[in-house]
Amino acid sequence: MKKISLLLLVVLLGMLLLSSCGGQxxxxxxxxxxxxxxxxxxxxxxxxxxxxxxxxxxxxxxxxxxxxxxxxxxxxxxxxxxxxxxxxxxxxxxxxxxxxxxxxxxxxxxxxxxxxxxxxxxxxxxxxxxEGYGIIYNKKIMNAYFALQNRGTSFQSVEEVNSFVELKALVEDMTAHKSELGIDGVFAATSLKSGEDWRWQTHLANVPMYYEFLDENVDLTKPETYKNVLFSYADRYKAIFDLYLNNSTTDPKLLGTKQVADSMAEFALGKCAMVQNGNWAYAQIADVSGNTVKEEDVGFMPIYIGVSEEESQGLCIGxxxxxxxxxxxxxxxxxxxxxxxxxxxxxxxxxxxxxxxxxxxxxxxxxTDSEKPSDPLGREVNEWLNREETYSIPWVFTVFPSQNFKSDFGAALLQYAQGNKSWEEVKSLFVNRWAQEYASLQN
Amino acid sequence: MQKTLKRYFPIFVAPTLLAFLIAFAIPFIMGIYLSFTKFTTVTNAQFVGLYNYKQIFTAGDHFLHALWFTVKFTVVSTITVNVIAFCLALLLTKGLRGTHFFRTVFFMPNLIGGIVLGYIWQLIINGFLSGLGVDITYSANYGFWGLVLLTNWQLVGYMMIIYIAGLQNISKEMYEAASIDGARPMQVLRHITLPLVMPSITICFFLTLTNSFKMFDQNYALTAGAPGRETSMLALDIFQTFYGSVGSEGIGQAKAVIFFILVALLAGIQLYFTRKREVDV
The missing domain is CATH 3.40.190.10 (Periplasmic binding protein-like II)
Structure with missing residues (x-):
């Protein structure tokens, strides 16, 4: 009897040992x-x-x-x-x-x-x-617009658009002609579901923060130079964000459940002409079933927010x-x-x-140059990166203090889109949460 | 006999004891220790004293808001779940046609996981709200009532089964005697049914109470705290604190310890009442 119980114990211990060193x-x-x-x-x-x-x-x-x-x-x-x-x-x-x-x-x-x-x-x-991001556009729809007789702008190609004022004029006129262009809106849905809002709370916010850091002579390697921010270009952020919201495929009140995949699908199916995203999203465009956007029809343009001398601004690359x-x-x-x-x-x-x-x-x-990526957006990023006449915006959002900061800012953007928060509140939330999170980061 | 038992004691107890130590006691003690430290992983903790606990109660932290939201939610859902479950149980013990079929139907939602249920209800609720041109993230009230609805959907069936079992235990003679004495249906319910199902009521009451208080997956899937963090309940708030900001793992851990104390308190009260009932009946 004793032997059996001992044997049992040994087997048990053996199993424990075995299970603990299963890794390679x-x-x-x-x-x-x-x-x-x-x-x-x-x-x-x-x-x-x-x-x-x-x-x-x-x-x-x-x-x-x-x-x-x-x-x-x-x-x-x-x-x-x-x-x-x-x-x-x-x-x-x-x-x-x-x-x-x-x-x-x-x-x-x-x-x-x-x-x-x-x-x-x-x-x-x-x-x-x-990687790089900007506004991805559908050349076929853009050309259809440029071919319209009754359009309200004089642009002949997307290349001529290189400031916020011009972008706004173009987009708003396209919205006015959206039925002729066969689209639901110029921009894909501004996906603001929590966890799906990084294109706005991180990527879009990168642009105004880059210009603010320039003004304030921030040194990204020294956190004490950016532990407090002003969000001084908040009104520029609002301008481009409003442009996205007001010329979108989706009513701003319904954005709280939209995901990035929804936006990319809208773009892939030709329901909208533009979407803000990066070169990694090409797979999401190409893999949508019923995709109507050909590889050669996909183009990239910078996100203009309306700061001075932005004509030579390029994509956000980092x-x-x-x-x-x-x-x-x-x-x-x-x-x-x-x-x-x-x-x-x-x-x-x-x-x-x-x-x-x-x-x-x-x-x-x-x-070498021949060893560069093969997808159209990756090629475009590479091309923008090497353009002499434009400067790229680096990814300064890597110093955004925390995921909670980004989530709270994203949630505030949603509430702003729904009409439940004023822009002033969004701005002060950005500034306060930034300071709080940096304070807790350094403790 | 006694001797044999003693001899085999380690063999029977050791596995469970070992499992209990590994999976419960050690993590629990470590968890309490970690709540007094600043850490990224459990192996590089630095002692910071009561800093984490102080941080929870400073302005700007969502813990107290989450606590209040959780209490409101728990009160409302405990009442609604139990009232609805009890009414259904009464109906389904009347011997109506299709009783068994309906018992199964009402019990089914309990078999679906919280995350799935959360996403399904998000679709349904958004479907209705789109009529108003908004979605569930529009207002904290939508999120609150959405959660109540979801919890009811999930728990009512389970509680109903417990009530049915309780109702079936009441002997028919009681009802016969009551009807001979000329008691009206409301009087029967008030003076016979209710007192005799009290044990079931206590069980169901505390089951819903603790279930609602500790809710996580449903909350995570249905609203994820939107708008802002207004509909985050305690468990979700702890999760968001722990994983959301660099350097606040300790604060999340401290919140978890407070959460544990609250749940232990609830469980203690529950135990006290259940024991008292057992003596009564």
């Missing part, structure tokens, strides 16, 4: 941020294993849950070796875990060193993809994707991880995956 300890653990690239990373992992024999384990966090996943994963014994941070604010949260990457090959190959996340002398985050290496991981693993990143961005095979499959505009000097 010998592989490099990469916690991926981009769900849309998950399948391609698996392919890359197989290719890397074939070439080098080192196995890479890619785990992808579900959309919008990266911080949560990282929080629980990085506390484990088998923690991610490669993870990503979303900018200076992300670095503040994860600085105890970021390895100094100053002497790595991947940093040496970074074309613009100022893009990296630095702290004092150290380099802690390396951007791996450059990144919020930075690779970081886990400081607490085994040094051998760290080396392997860096070797993998170097392989991905410098070897022929790796570069093929990056430019052809992942469709990344990679900011490394190892990429």
């Amino acid at each position: 300890q010998d592989s490099i653990y990469f916690l991926n941020f981009k769900p849309e690239s998950a399948a391609i990373y698996d392919e890359i992992a197989r290719a890397y294993k074939n070439e080098t024999g080192v196995s890479l384990r890619v785990v992808t966090a579900a959309s919008g849950t990266y911080e949560q996943t990282l929080k629980s994963e990085i506390g484990k014994t088998d923690a991610p070796v490669i993870f990503q941070i979303n900018g200076p604010v992300g670095y503040t949260a994860w600085k105890d875990y970021c390895l100094n990457l100053k002497d790595t090959a991947i940093y040496r190959h970074l074309s613009d060193k100022s893009m990296a996340i630095t702290d004092g002398d150290g380099v802690y985050g390396i951007p791996y993809v450059v 990144t919020e994707n930075y690779f970081a290496i886990n400081k607490n991981a085994d040094p051998k693993k760290q080396e392997e991880a860096l070797a993998f990143l170097e392989w991905l961005f410098t070897s022929e095979t790796g570069k093929q995956y990056v430019s052809k499959k992942l469709d990344f505009i990679a900011p490394f000097d190892t990429f």
Whole structure:
């Protein structure tokens, strides 16, 4: 009897032990941020294993849950070796875990060193993809408008529109002729459902904040220079936001349940002529069934908000994707991880995956012009980036203090759209919440 | 016999005890400790004393608003759920045609998960509100009543089953005696049915109370706090604090500890009343 009970105990303990070490300890653990690239990373992992024999384990966090996943994963014994941070604010949260990457090959190959996340002398985050956003338009509908006899403007092409005043004139006249153009509205729905409002509370807000930071001589590497903001271009934000709302496919009171996918579908089905989004959204346009927008009909124009000398403004181009290496991981693993990143961005095979499959505009000097992305929006971003006569707006929203700040601002925008909040209230909420969140960030 | 029991005691208790320690006791103690720290992950915590607790009660934090909203919601939904469930139970014990069919129908919504239910009701409510040219995010009142409606939909069936069981336990002789004495239906309900289903009422009352108080998924799926954070209940507010701002994980944790105390208080009161009833009946 005693023997049986002992045996039982041993079996039980054995099961416990087994279940606790189920992970593959010998592989490099990469916690991926981009769900849309998950399948391609698996392919890359197989290719890397074939070439080098080192196995890479890619785990992808579900959309919008990266911080949560990282929080629980990085506390484990088998923690991610490669993870990503979303900018200076992300670095503040994860600085105890970021390895100094100053002497790595991947940093040496970074074309613009100022893009990296630095702290004092150290380099802690390396951007791996450059993305751009602006107003995506449908050339077919635009040409249909330019061919109208009774139109109220004299523009011959979208290229002639390079200020807010001109954009407003164009859009409002297009709205007046929307039945002739066969569209429901010029702009796709201003998706303001909570969690789906990042195009406004983050991306659009980037433009006025960029100009404010210029005026105030803000140094993005020094949080004390922007822990309080004025939102001095709030009226310009309001102007472009009103333009979106008033010339939209959707009544402003019904925006609280609209998602980004709804807006992209409207654009893909030709129900609207313009939508504000970035090059990553091309897949969302191309994959909509019944899509009427051809690849060559998709174009990009900058978001003009009506500041002086904005004629030479370009797209908003930057990144919020930075690779970081886990400081607490085994040094051998760290080396392997860096070797993998170097392989991905410098070897022929790796570069093929990056430019052809992942469709990344990679900011490394190892990429030649022929190795640029193949989708039309990615090409446009690249083209705008290289235009001599225009300047790009960097992504300053990476210093927006927190997700809660963005969510609250987004919620206030919705209430403004519904007529339940005045613009003054929205503006003061922006300023106050910014200050509060920075105060709690620094404590 | 005693000896054998003693000998096997560790084998029978050890697995459960181990599970209890790993899944409950250790996280719980860690959780309380973390509420006094600033942390990003559970392994890099720094002690900050009562800072997190002070932060909860400073102006600008949504905790008190969420608490008030939760209390309002709990009161309204506890009353409506129990009244409706009791009325349905009365109806469905009258021996009407299709009784069994309807019992199943009313019980069904309880089998659907909260997130799914939340999204389904969001569609339905928005469908109706689009007649007014708005949606559920337009006003906190829409969100509030939407939540009440959803909770009723989900809980009424379950509570109804408990009430039916209680009603069926009342012996027929009581009713016979009452009707011979000439009691009117309202008098029967007031003086016979209600006192005799009191145990069921207590159970249902506290089940709905704690369910509504701790609600998360339905709240998350139906309104996610919109407009603004006006319809965030306690659990959702804790979630938003914990994951929404860099550096406020500790504050979220402190809120969770307060939340635990409130729920434990509710459960304690419930236990007290249920025990008292057990003696009575």
